[in-house]
Amino acid sequence: MRPWQAALIGAAVAALATLPGLGTGTLWDNSETAYGEVAREILLTHDWIVMHFNGAPWFVQPPLYFWLAALFAKAFGVSTFALRLPAALATIAAGAVVGYAGATVACPRAGIWAAVVLSTSLMQAVIGRLAIMDALLDLFVTLGILSVFRAFSGGRVVAAAIAAAVAIAFGVLAKGPVALAIVLLVIVPWLLWERLAGARIAVPSASIWLLGVAIVVAVDAPWFVLVQARVGDGAIAQLIGHYTFGRYLGTIENQSGPIWYYVPVIILGFFPWIAYLPGAVAGARHELRASGQSTRSALIRLALVWAVVPFVFFSFAQTKLPNYVALELPAPALLVGLWFDRTASGASRGMLGATAAVPLAIGAVAIAIAIFARDAHVVAGAQAVIGDLAWMGGIVFVGSIASFVLLWRGDGRFAPSVLAAAALLMVSYTAIVAEPHAEPFKPIPPLAAVIRANERSGDAIAIQGAAGGNALVFLTHPPVSELGEGSDARSIICKASRVFFVTSKERELPSYGRERRELAQADGEVLYLYEGRSCR
Numbered sequence: 138m139r140p141w142q143a144a145l146i147g148a149a150v151a152a153l154a155t156l157p158g159l160g161t162g163t164l165w166d167n168s169e170t171a172y173g174e175v176a177r178e179i180l181l182t183h184d185w186i187v188m189h190f191n192g193a194p195w196f197v198q199p200p201l202y203f204w205l206a207a208l209f210a211k212a213f214g215v216s217t218f219a220l221r222l223p224a225a226l227a228t229i230a231a232g233a234v235v236g237y238a239g240a241t242v243a244c245p246r247a248g249i250w251a252a253v254v255l256s257t258s259l260m261q262a263v264i265g266r267l268a269i270m271d272a273l274l275d276l277f278v279t280l281g282i283l284s285v286f287r288a289f290s291g292g293r294v295v296a297a298a299i300a301a302a303v304a305i306a307f308g309v310l311a312k313g314p315v316a317l318a319i320v321l322l323v324i325v326p327w328l329l330w331e332r333l334a335g336a337r338i339a340v341p342s343a344s345i346w347l348l349g350v351a352i353v354v355a356v357d358a359p360w361f362v363l364v365q366a367r368v369g370d371g372a373i374a375q376l377i378g379h380y381t382f383g384r385y386l387g388t389i390e391n392q393s394g395p396i397w398y399y400v401p402v403i404i405l406g407f408f409p410w411i412a413y414l415p416g417a418v419a420g421a422r423h424e425l426r427a428s429g430q431s432t433r434s435a436l437i438r439l440a441l442v443w444a445v446v447p448f449v450f451f452s453f454a455q456t457k458l459p460n461y462v463a464l465e466l467p468a469p470a471l472l473v474g475l476w477f478d479r480t481a482s483g484a485s486r487g488m489l490g491a492t493a494a495v496p497l498a499i500g501a502v503a504i505a506i507a508i509f510a511r512d513a514h515v516v517a518g519a520q521a522v523i524g525d526l527a528w529m530g531g532i533v534f535v536g537s538i539a540s541f542v543l544l545w546r547g548d549g550r551f552a553p554s555v556l557a558a559a560a561l562l563m564v565s566y567t568a569i570v571a572e573p574h575a576e577p578f579k580p581i582p583p584l585a586a587v588i589r590a591n592e593r594s595g596d597a598i599a600i601q602g603a604a605g606g607n608a609l610v611f612l613t614h615p616p617v618s619e620l621g622e623g624s625d626a627r628s629i630i631c632k633a634s635r636v637f638f639v640t641s642k643e644r645e646l647p648s649y650g651r652e653r654r655e656l657a658q659a660d661g662e663v664l665y666l667y668e669g670r671s672c673r
Contacts, residue, residue, distance in 0.1 A: 140240035140248065147236025147252025148229050153561050154256045155225040155265035158568030160218030162575070163582045166608040169268040172198075173220045174611040176206035180215070186363045187372075195473035196366060196375040200360060202270035217268075221231035224272035224508035228265030231276045232256040232266075235344055238283040241292070242436045248370045250553065251474025255467055257560035260406030264463050266568060275306030281320045286439050289328065290432055295348075298341055302349035306356035313381045319447055327442045334438065336430045345364070345657050384456040396420060399448060402459045407469055409533050409560055410492040414469050417476035420653040424479070439474065443468035477553055487555035489544050494553065495537035499530045532563045552593050580659035583604035585612030587657045587664055588637045597633035601626055602641045603662045609639060631672035638665045 144399050164170045171190065175198075179187040188203055205223040213219040232252045239248030255261055264272050284301035288294050301320075308316025364372050383389060404411050421437045429433055447465045451457070481490055515629045536559020545553035576582070585608070588598060598613050600606050601620035610617045618629045630636050630649055637656075640646060642663040646653075653668035 138245040140229045140237045141243065143240035143245040143248040143252070144233040144237035146249050147232035147234075147256065149235055150234030150253050150561070151229040151256035151265070151494070151555070152225075154262045154564050155228050157565045158572070159221050159225055159266060160216060161568055161573045161580060162217065164217055164220065164268055164608070164611065165306040166579070166581065166605045168607075169220070170607040172202065172266050172270070173206070173215075174607065174615075176203045176210060176220060177215050177611065178208040178615065179203060180211060185369055186360070190615075191610045191617060191619075196364075196368075196372045197380050198270060199310050199313055199376065199549075199567050201307060202273055205273075208266065211445040221266060222269040224267055224269060225265050227276040228256070228261060229271075231261075231279055231467070234276070234283060235470060236282050238287075239436075239471060240285075243433045243475055244478060247475050247478035248582045249474075250477040251467075251471045253553070253557045254410045254473045254477075255470035257557045257564070258406065258410055258466060259408045259468065259564075260402075260459070260463050261466050262564040264460055269460065271460045271463055273311040274316060274619070275466070277304045277311060278316055278319050279467045280304035281308060281316065282323050282439070282443060285320060285324050286327070286436070288341050289324075289331075289338050290435060291337070293346060294339065294341050298345045298349050299352065302352035306353040309353070309357050310360065313377065315381065319450075322446050322450055323439070323443045326446055327439045327651075330438050330442065330447040331435060334425075334430065334434075336435055340558040343550075385454045389456045392456050392458055392480070396452050398457045399452055399459075399462050402462060403448070405496075406459065406463065407466065409495050409537065410469070410473055410554060412494040413473045413476065415487070416488065416491050417469070417472040420476045420479060421472055433475070436471065439492075440468040440471040440475075444472070477510045488552070489541065492537055492541045492544055492556070494552075495556070496534045496541075499534045499537070513547075525574055529566060529571065532566060533559050534617050535559065578660060579605075579608070581608040582612060582663060583659045584639055584657055584664045585609055590638070591656065591666070593635065595634060597629065598639075599626070599629040599636060602644050603639050605639075605662070627672065630667050634668065636667040638667060639663070640665070649658075 152326060155578070164173050175188050175190050175195055178192075179185055184191055185207075187199075188198075188200055190197075201231045204222055206220050209219040209222045213222075232255060235255050236252035239251040241248070262277065281301050281304035283303060284297045288297035288301060305317050305320055308320075311344065328338065334463050361373060381390065407414065418441070421441065425434050425437060443660070444465055448462060448469060451461045533556075536556045538557040539559075540552040543555060580603070589612075592613075597618065598609065598618060599618040600609050603625065606617065606619040620626060620629065626638070626646060627649055630638065630646075630651065638646070639662060642661055646665065648667070649672040651667045651671065653671060654666045654668075655663060657664045
């Protein structure tokens with residue numbers, strides 16, 4: 138088998154993990170609806186340079202995801218499927234990249250296993266199904282790191298350098314300078330480790346470095362220059378200063394967490410393969426001692442640095458979100474894939490123990506959920522979600538038991554395949570069956586449907602004291618007035634002949650002398666229509 142065949146298999150597995158049920162349900166608030174709305178407003182404003190949200194210029198993220206999402210929305214309509222498709226395709230490409238790299242450096246079997254492990258890990262599958270730009274960032278960071286690694290390893294240096302430059306450039310267009318920062322944070326310590334290990338390093342020539350810089354500038358500069366020409370320095374300062382460096386040095390939108398925030402994130406995000414990671418790390422250390430100067434050993438050192446350094450980097454950031462560390466998932470996937478390759482001829486004690494730990498962990502989580510549901514008196518609507526969690530855990534539980542039996546019988550070739558199939562089935566069940574069960578917990582879509590059915594030209598829309606402002610903008614039309622908790626609603630309620638107002642049903646809103654009708658309720662939120670005479 139050749140590397141391109143391993144890449145094809147990796148892409149196919151990633152497609153099975155992301156495409157089934159991709160368009161199921163409505164977008165999740167807060168990020169999905171916000172980013173989906175920015176993409177939709179490209180089509181509404183016909184402005185592909187300055188991004189807009191709720192009718193106003195918006196400089197929170199670079200434009201690459203929004204360009205792609207707008208193109209797919211133009212082709213397939215503004216839908217959940219179209220807006221999530223860029224992330225799904227990026228995740229499929231990431232599976233191919235990891236499969237190809239593993240096959241090229243180690244062997245096709247190691248590359249295939251690395252791609253399978255990556256694509257069937259929980260966080261990778263989830264991010265590949267969300268209308269956010271993180272899957273694009275993860276793809277370009279992965280391609281950038283592996284291409285730079287290839288260039289310094291002496292393999293097709295010019296092609297590898299060009300691939301790295303293109304990847305970094307598109308990574309910057311996807312989510313800003315963090316793409317370049319993560320590549321450097323991984324590559325620099327890895328190079329230092331290579332020198333300490335006495336490994337051979339092929340340093341690219343100065344002309345190749347200049348070519349790479351020229352490619353990055355040629356790809357990134359036009360949009361930044363055009364935005365600055367249209368809006369001024371404030372846009373770039375907000376994008377790079379506040380929403381890039383500001384995320385690290387300060388807390389954005391109350392998204393903070395303790396320094397150990399990402400420990401449970403990685404444990405859950407790399408499920409079910411997290412059970413194999415300790416054995417894979419131990420096996421990697423043994424292989425480094427045995428043949429520390431081979432190209433395969435260099436890949437192991439790269440994966441170890443890649444797994445640790447970004448984790449530490451994001452742990453010290455003041456703003457924290459689970460998806461930030463998804464860009465390091467290829468590293469543990471490569472370590473586990475290389476370990477599976479080494480132990481494929483039989484069952485090691487480490488693999489047996491790791492496989493046995495999967496059903497035990499699922500059983501412990503199931504018991505904890507059952508106790509919580511009993512003691513917390515979970516309402517009937519949430520019982521369906523708990524039932525879905527039980528099915529999801531049960532699927533992986535059965536797969537892990539079957540894998541353990543195969544390993545016990547001494548067949549290490551097919552045991553991981555059974556667990557991977559169970560993980561794929563779990564992800565498909567989540568998208569096709571479980572996600573529709575969560576729709577009743579999204580109050581804004583049914584309320585927005587009532588607004589669309591009753592709206593007339595000139596009507597105003599507002600929301601206060603209720604979650605889902607981004608979803609309301611996305612599911613109706615801009616502008617939607619989003620009022621803070623202490624804001625006076627009079628100016629909004631009195632500004633149009635008719636005003637649709639979404640709020641919590643626990644709030645007492647005055648009528649201001651106007652006729653007020655309750656049109657609908659959904660999960661604790663209520664939709665009022667103000668009309669008739671002017672305010673007193």
